[in-house]
Amino acid sequence: xxxxxxxxxxxxxxxxxxxxxxxxxxxxxxxxxxxxxxxxxxxxxxxxxxxxxxxxxxxxxxxxxxxxxxxxxxxxxxxxxxxxxxxxxxxxxxxxxxxxxxxxxxxx
Amino acid sequence: xxxxxxxxxxxxxxxxxxxxxxxxxxxxxxxxxxxxxxxxxxxxxxxxxxxxxxxxxxxxxxxxxxxxxxxxxxxxxxxxxxxxxxxxxxxxxxxxxxxxxxxxxxxxxxxxxxxxxxx
Numbered sequence: 001x002x003x004x005x006x007x008x009x010x011x012x013x014x015x016x017x018x019x020x021x022x023x024x025x026x027x028x029x030x031x032x033x034x035x036x037x038x039x040x041x042x043x044x045x046x047x048x049x050x051x052x053x054x055x056x057x058x059x060x061x062x063x064x065x066x067x068x069x070x071x072x073x074x075x076x077x078x079x080x081x082x083x084x085x086x087x088x089x090x091x092x093x094x095x096x097x098x099x100x101x102x103x104x105x106x107x108x
Numbered sequence: 109x110x111x112x113x114x115x116x117x118x119x120x121x122x123x124x125x126x127x128x129x130x131x132x133x134x135x136x137x138x139x140x141x142x143x144x145x146x147x148x149x150x151x152x153x154x155x156x157x158x159x160x161x162x163x164x165x166x167x168x169x170x171x172x173x174x175x176x177x178x179x180x181x182x183x184x185x186x187x188x189x190x191x192x193x194x195x196x197x198x199x200x201x202x203x204x205x206x207x208x209x210x211x212x213x214x215x216x217x218x219x220x221x222x223x224x225x226x227x
Contacts, residue, residue, distance in 0.1 A: 090212035097155040
């Protein structure tokens with residue numbers, strides 16, 4: 001089993017920068033993917049392979065991964081960014097997939 | 109653009125079997141990995157298991173004894189069965205495709221099905 005730890009909540013004012021962390025043992029050696037889930041909707045991929053954005057995702061979304069923590073950064077936060085965010089990795093040893101507990105982003 | 113459409117009952121009695129189907133449109137089920145993921149109300153996401161189009165499967169150890177995922181390439185769909193359900197299995201269940209070249213990610217996802225286990 002591989003444990004991913006996220007803060008339950010992050011709050012940020014509009015126009016500011018939000019940073020959501022995802023901690024895991026030597027997570028820097030794995031590819032981390034991030035999903036946005038708005039209330040009542042399915043998750044949507046916003047960052048893959050640590051730093052890449054799928055087409056259609058604003059440049060305001062970025063990611064990094066090193067050591068024991070990966071970070072999703074949302075610049076110039078907008079009200080529409082308010083959602084739950086989940087990190088996810090694949091463990092190649094077990095061939096199993098793991099998710100973080102999720103972080104609720106609140107835009108003040 | 110690939111789309112996933114889920115179907116199946118939203119209410120299952122305790123001790124019975126949960127059955128859901130995911131129909132794939134806009135692309136072929138062949139050549140890809142397909143997973144089921146669930147989310148208990150107000151909680152996080154849990155990977156249930158995957159199936160490769162060839163029929164190879166891999167399941168979450170916590171559910172392995174009760175779960176079965178199958179594929180019907182002729183209908184371009186795959187299915188989930190979870191036996192002996194309890195209240196702890198109440199969740200929104202999602203189907204998802206693994207990435208084209210990056211199989212470690214999930215994209216896209218189905219719309220989700222809330223399955224409630226009743227006593």
